[in-house]
Amino acid sequence: MGAGLQLQPASTQVTLIENCPEENPLHYRWPESRPTITQTLPCFPNKEQSTSRTCLISPQNLSSYWSAADVSNCTDIDTIEVSAENAAEVAVQLAVITDNELSDEEVSKVVSKVQQLVSVAKINSSLASTVVTIISNVMTSSESTLASTAEKALKTVDELVQKMEFEGSSISITSRHLAVGISTVNTSAFNGTSFSAFMAPNSTHPQIDFESERSHPLAQVLLPPSLLSGVSLSEMEHLSRINFLFFSSTTLFQKEQHGHSLNSYVVASSVGNFSIKDLKEPVEITIAHLSDQPNLNPVCMFWDFSMNSGAGGWNADGCRVAAESTSNRTVCLCDHLTHFGILMDISGAAAYTDPQNNRILTFITYIGCGISAIFSAATLLTYIAFEKLRRDYPSKILMNLSTSLLFLNLVFLLDGWLASLQPDWLCLCVAIFLHYFLLTTFTWMGLESIHMYIALVKVFNTYIRRYILKFCIVGWGLPAVLVGIVVAVDKNSYGVREYGQGGSGEEPSKFCFIQNSVVFYTTCVGYFCLVFLLNVAMFIVVMMQICGRNGKRSNRTLREEVLRNLRSVVSLTFLLGMTWSFALFAWGPVYLAFTYLFSIFNSLQGLFIFIFHCALKENVQKQWRRYLCCGRFRLSDNSDWSKTATNNTKKVSSDNMKSLSSSSFGSSTANWTSKAKATLNPFSKRHSNTGCVFSLTCSRIYLCVWCRKLFQPIAAVDDQRGCDPHLFSNGQSNVNHVYHK
Structure with missing residues (x-):
């Protein structure tokens, strides 16, 4: 039998390696590619240069993946050199760059380059037009993207209009989101002037009109004849132009502040590079609303670059709403020139409070707080004077609540006057104290309900060591901790606020309190809501106990029982601060009604507590008759x-x-x-x-x-x-x- 060669069958496994998928990162589109293939694309922003990327194979699992893009040959925005000689060329390059979607970092780099360009270049109308286009393109970015660069962009635009050289009496440059108007001024024969921004038919860019007043402009500024009366002769020699800016996009400006939301275009005006303020005749600024708001309260404000540590913010000083305002446009009267906008109350549909109601509410509040302070002091003095009245825990808790109400009303009454004084630290201190005593009042009302629950519900085997001391630590200490945290985090959360701008041209009133809306809604509204829910629960439990026991163990008639229970309900309502809840319902069409209820009942809380928990208590009456009366009344x-x-x-x-x-x-x-x-x-x-x-x-x-x-x-x-x-x-x-x- 012969021998032969024998072959064993063998198997081979073939794995299909997928292509690298198509990817579209910012500025680039990498097509689907086979493994080991290198793709090349033009650089951004310089398309004469190229970047490459290779589809690689992973040795572990034999899958394909893209390598990092090689951009070493690309010129970055940072590397663009800016000089007076190449300013026009760089501006065109930046305009091309901003015509694309940019990252947050790229937006910041572009704005920095534009600022450098404007500061070193000689600005003619052509270069100015390109820069305006760049800023307009940048304004298409999101508010969060522009948050860190908005101040720099606004100051760059201001510098641009101051440096721009042009021929003729006026010039206007428009883009999709920004329009610029500049007019020469004859200081010796100045008789007032006006600027208007309007949208022409079949146009996507706002237009600028000089001199003529339009019936329905997007924005209009009327400068009075006395505008230059406060300018010195030396300054007059250097005064040659009046500038006008119109922003149809508001992304460069903070949208919300202190419970108000920006609801208009933004317009700015300046006289050369001089500061114009304290005008004898106000500048009249008419601005259209972004949306029709018939029931919201408008507030005229200007953009203050000095606020928020230089980041800028809305400030209402020197501006008021004119009576000619309507639901779709607001007329502002201001005694200075800068960037102006209209902020609206964002409390929902807070009704427009007319000047007459403002005056009535202010009168009620101040009279009520004065009466409340007097009777809170009377309650406190009564319990201090008569030792027999303050032996038990409820009396001591009532004394603490009366003390808190007394100081709350006193600080409130002094607040408006102190806010008009100049020292910022004084207003800061007043705002802190007002916040503190407001929180202590809420806290002691909550402690009242807790004590009633312990006394009426948890009757047996209830003994707490140092009961009042623990209540005092909570009642006075907890608010101090909250206020201390706010001051430590940002003391600028407190400051001057303005109210009472009712659209009649009246000056708004100043008030020292919380400026930061987050702090206000967290530490005031949120804190009160917690106390209010606690008090409502305790109120129900306590009233069930009182009504149940009175009904079972009394020979009184039904009418007497109802009257007694009603009296208990009313007295508890004021003691536990249930009337503060009126503020929670002051929304929409019922805003004014609940505002009146809130002002009346809460400003008189000290009086009602005195009536129900002092004057109507028989043991208090006996002490008064015993020690304060004489003759037949003793x-x-x-x-x-x-x-x-x-x-x-x-x-x-x-x-x-x-x-x-x-x-x-x-x-x-x-x-x-x-x-x-x-x-x-x-x-x-x-x-x-x-x-x-x-x-x-x-x-x-x-x-x-x-x-x-x-x-x-x-x-x-x-x-x-x-x-x-x-x-x-x-x-x-x-x-x-x-x-x-």
């Missing part, structure tokens, strides 16, 4: 109250055991609560708000009631309302024999 020495004061000698063995029962919501409700809780609560010592004494001695409980006309005994007692030994047996309290109202 209580006799053998009166029930006098007996209470002289016979009240038994004390609880521990000073820490104080009643948690609440007396803060009116005497009618507090009388039942204090007596019942003192009987049921093992920690009850004394309830000074009812004039009743409850004593605990070892294992034997004595219930002594000295409240004439306040309680009706179920068990028979003598006329002197003494202690009834039959109410107790074997040293234990018979809860079924508790005195009721």
